[in-house]
Amino acid sequence: MPLRETEALVLRTYRLGEADKIVSLFTRRMGRLRAVASGASRPKSRYGSALEPMSYIRLWIFERENRDLLRINSAEIIESFFDMQKDYRQQVATQYVAEAAELFLPEREVNERAFRLILVVLRALKRTGEATRPLLYFNYWLLRLGGVLPDLESCGNCGRALGDEAGYYGEGSEQLLCANCRRAAPYQVRATTRGLERDFRGLSLDAWISAGPAAPECKELRRFLEEVVESHIGKKLVTRSLLAGDT
Ligand SMILES: [Zn+2]
Incomplete structure (x- = not known):
């Protein structure tokens, strides 16, 4: 039986x-x-606290x-x-990262960028106590690394550029729709909210957080991306339901 080392x-x-545990892990190698x-x-x-949730x-x-x-x-x-998980908000945010990663990432597929993403998000949660931007950044990059990030600038049905208009989505949506195609999609992502992507897509999470307080639109974009992850x-x-009342 070969013994392998990995982070x-x-x-x-x-x-x-009685005595054993099954441990769900995202390993580096x-x-x-x-x-x-x-x-x-x-x-x-003999494992001490090494097997606590989200231990690195x-x-x-x-x-x-x-x-x-x-x-x-x-x-x-x-x-x-x-x-940090003694704080309820941080605990729920951390558990969200763990739950989404466990269900989204394919089994036995090495993904160094996703591994580093989760570490960066956990460290930001720990350092700042803020959940909004770390979770928005996590959802955005999880989807992008998985190749399923929706186009935020055009309608997923007719392809029309959304420009200054809102995009719409409902439960189970994987795209934004324009006002003509939305049918019963009840939730909106405003143009100013979609513009957030331009603020952070070229930045590290730390640099984005250091640049100032979170924009109020962050929650709106995070909710849409959570819907797409689901x-x-x-x-x-x-x-996700535990996060609903969160800032
Ligand atoms: Zn359309």
Whole structure:
């Protein structure tokens, strides 16, 4: 059984029997996968806090052919995002990142840019306590790296440029529609909101946050991109409803 070393982010854990845990991980060198951590539910587990949700860890893992579940040999923490989750808003924002990543990223597909994206987003959440721009940036780049970011400048049905007009969407939308094509799409993304993309697409998240307070339109764009993420996943994100009242 070859033993492999990789960095990873812990997305979530599930109990397995009395003493063990199944750990859902996004690893740097092996992509997203699930692995068993023997004894991880015991009070004095040898993993310590390394398997807490969204811990950034180094782990050694046994790879066995023809088995879905791998086995964790050992893990050590590189950077913890545990303390910041004592704040409810940060906890929910962190859980949103974990839930969306787990459902959106394909299994066993190495994605270095997505790995770095999640780290950048977690660090910004931890450093600033702001959820709006880190989550907007996360949704935007998750969709863009996945090749499914909708065109924000033209109608997804007729192709007409939206210009100064609002774009519209409804539940399950993966595109914005113009006023002629919108039919029953009840939500709008105004032109000024779509213009936000020009503000941040060439910036690092840190540079964008350092440039000043979040524009009020950020929430409107984030909601649309959350809808698109959900549409591609094909199910509702539990954490999205918890974020709804958030700034
Ligand atoms: Zn149209």
